[in-house]
Amino acid sequence: MRSKIPSFIMIPSTLSIIMFMFYVFLGYNYIGHPITISFFVTVTILLFILDTIDDLIFRRKIKFLTEKEKRAIFEENEGNYFFKLYQFIFDDPKKINNQGVKKIDHGFDGIIELDNKLPMWWIHLFFLTIIFSFIYFFSYLFTDFSNPYKEYEIAYKKQLEEIEIFEKKKPQITIENAFFDKKFVDSGKILFEENCATCHKSDGSGNIGPNLTDDYWINIVDKNLYKNIFSIIWNGSQNNPTMRAFGKSGEIKGNDIQKISSYVYFINKKSKKPIKYKEPQGKKIMDWN
Template sequence: MKKSIQSTVYVIFVIVTFITLAKSFMVYENPFSFYENPLVWLALIGFVLVVVLKEVVNVLAIKRATELQNEKDGIVPEPSNAWIQKLLKSWTKAKAIEEEQEIVLDHDYDGIRELDNSLPPWWIYMFYATIIFAVVYLVRFEVLDGDNQVVEYNKAVAEAKAALNKYKATAKDLITAENVTLLTDAKDLSRGRAVFNLNCASCHQKDGGGSIGPNLTDEYWILGGGIKNVFATISNGGRDGKGMIAWDKTLKTADIAKVASYVLTLQGTTPTVAKAPQGEIWTEE
């Protein structure tokens, strides 16, 4: 009688709570917004927890009742992890301590006796697998002359370079030393001057006369003049160990193109203090 009353109360609670929550969700404009309806969501979460906990209690009660009945009937159920024990036994062929007498060898060394255990199946199967692998490897790379690691690496590098070149050829707005063009728009040159003053003037002076870095106003160039060479020099850096750092990790390629174009506008100007020429005279081909 007591259980029937509890079940009836529980069913009524579930039905009433569900209807109440449903109507609460229908009232709000955004019923699934947690920030607008936190209390409704908390009530929903509480309702779900009550239902789940009730079912867990039922399962535990049934399990306990089954155990008591088995004890009463003298039934010893198989442990839940029995399948694991069977699997381990089949894969190790391990003998229980009570059965070790069957595999004890006759010889005795100062009271130490040896068990005649057989190799575990998992070890044997792995050994067979290594033999099969060795045969396949021998045929693949020695008989059929398959590609070794060096050849595979070179092929992968070649494929990556081909994919990169294809991307460069089709990608829009990708500026490289091969496709860069001289910019003449006033807005681009203004941006180039701003970037130059911020990053380059400390070594080349604002007027390009040169200080630590070379003079940018004369016709002498260490790594070549022209928009492509200047762009490449700014991107990749100057001479190893004593030249300018590479700016491709700091500046965007679009800004490098604008700086390179601005640098070329300094050609032929008269700086306040001009550093002696460095490099060789460069002429456009």
């Protein structure tokens, strides 16, 4: 007897199921890949051609059989595969099974109930959900599949990587294009407290390092106050290595130095000064650009 399901349907379906299992249990996801899709299309077309050739050979062969044998074979193979599939799934089962519908007599109310069989598609769907629930249950228990914690972890790692790439690609501010902006003051303050407050105090009034809120400066490397600040943070102090080169060493990125410089500039220009501060160091400079 010839196989009922054509191979161009059978083989790709089996392959898809195997691929789905791979995805569920091992996490390999090749399903949407262009190579996979072209592979499936090619295999299906080739198998379709093979099936057609096979059919032709079969038709040739049966010419040599007796009438009776021929009729038996034709009856068995009657109808297109898709038509039969349609009949199998959607048609009234009684028509296929020739059983007739069972009748249930309620008796007391005179109503006769027809006990129709459930359609094939419904029954198959029902079994499919049971099979799927098993697959899902075990893959949830033993693999990362659909585990929300693992999914979160993966997404979180990806996000961090993306941020890192973004930060690397983002052009950093240098001494040439650095500028003061009041909107940087708040974020600059936070960065100052993290990186500088140990030596300058968080209000900039000075500790190991000098008071940054007065008009006295040890280091004068630029005519512009803001650029002078930026430059010292970038290059460090030429005469005291305690004030290290935060920018040059890569410890703080240019964009952050712009924010810190904006904070230092802001507290230096502010008329309200800290009550307690370190005694003046360096030269008094009033005529900044």
